[in-house]
Amino acid sequence: MRHADITSVNPRGASEETSGQDNLDYYGVKASEEMAKTDLERMKKYYDMIKEVADEWNVDPYLIAGIISRESRAGNALVNGWGDNNNAFGLMQVDKRYHTPKGKWNSRSHLDQATEILVDFIDEIKKMYPKWSGGKQLRGALAAYNKGPNSVRKAVYEGRDIDYYTTCQDYSSDVMARAQWYRSQDVSWWSCVIS
Numbered sequence: 001m002r003h004a005d006i007t008s009v010n011p012r013g014a015s016e017e018t019s020g021q022d023n024l025d026y027y028g029v030k031a032s033e034e035m036a037k038t039d040l041e042r043m044k045k046y047y048d049m050i051k052e053v054a055d056e057w058n059v060d061p062y063l064i065a066g067i068i069s070r071e072s073r074a075g076n077a078l079v080n081g082w083g084d085n086n087n088a089f090g091l092m093q094v095d096k097r098y099h100t101p102k103g104k105w106n107s108r109s110h111l112d113q114a115t116e117i118l119v120d121f122i123d124e125i126k127k128m129y130p131k132w133s134g135g136k137q138l139r140g141a142l143a144a145y146n147k148g149p150n151s152v153r154k155a156v157y158e159g160r161d162i163d164y165y166t167t168c169q170d171y172s173s174d175v176m177a178r179a180q181w182y183r184s185q186d187v188s189w190w191s192c193v194i195s
Contacts, residue, residue: 006060006179008135013177015170032177035069040185042074046091046106053111063138064115066179067092067145070171081105090114107117120143125152136162142172 006024013029022038025032043050043065050068054061072078081104083093087102092114103109123138125132126131128149134142140152141160151165161193163169 005134005156006063006066006138006176006183008133009176009180011139011173011176011180012090013168014174015168018170029038029177032174033181034071036066036181039069039074039076040182042076043068043182046074046111049108049111052108053115056112057115059115059119059184061086062179062183063175064092064111065117066101066175066177067114067118067142067183067184069178070175078105104109109181113170118142121149124149128153129156139163139172142175146171 007010010124011029011032014027014035016027019027019031020036022035024034046068050061054064068074068091071088072083072091075091077083078090078139084095085096088095090103090105090107092111094101094110094114099113101110102113102191120159121144122138122141125137125144129140131138133181139162143152143155143166146166152162155164157163161169163172166172166173168174
């Protein structure tokens with residue numbers, strides 16, 4: 001993969017607030033894994049598109065699945081394709097305040113646009129913090145995907161965790177834990193794009 005190995009990160013997983021969305025009485029990696037598992041059957045509808053987009057952008061398909069699980073619960077949390085008080089669109093929640101959403105909420109063009117946004121943040125964080133490990137850069141890019149690169153810069157400047165200014169203060173860690181769980185399932189339809 002061109003963009004960091006997701007297994008190189010040791011995530012904390014979901015916060016208590018995030019896990020509470022599923023009425024779980026625990027949090028951390030176990031909660032992230034349970035939420036990813038809950039979304040698995042819905043995720044299967046998007047297998048082919050995820051694989052194509054991951055291959056095109058040279059990113060780990062499990063990372064895309066982790067974002068889809070966190071952002072929209074594989075579409076289950078959306079109303080007519082919209083979430084976040086009608087500000088964010090699609091499976092990966094492209095924010096209309098910063099981007100013009102493309103395609104239908106569950107289309108390949110949507111996944112393509114959202115993944116391009118992610119890759120742009122990966123490249124930006126790499127330039128901002130070239131001495132960080134690939135895994136830390138990837139976490140920074142995920143935090144930026146959620147709240148913008150200035151949130152990462154501010155957290156770092158203040159000596160806080162990368163996720164400090166993200167939703168529920170756990171975005172990158174939760175997404176990484178979900179992505180790692182999807183990878184652990186050894187889903188055969190992704191095997192051709194995993195090296």
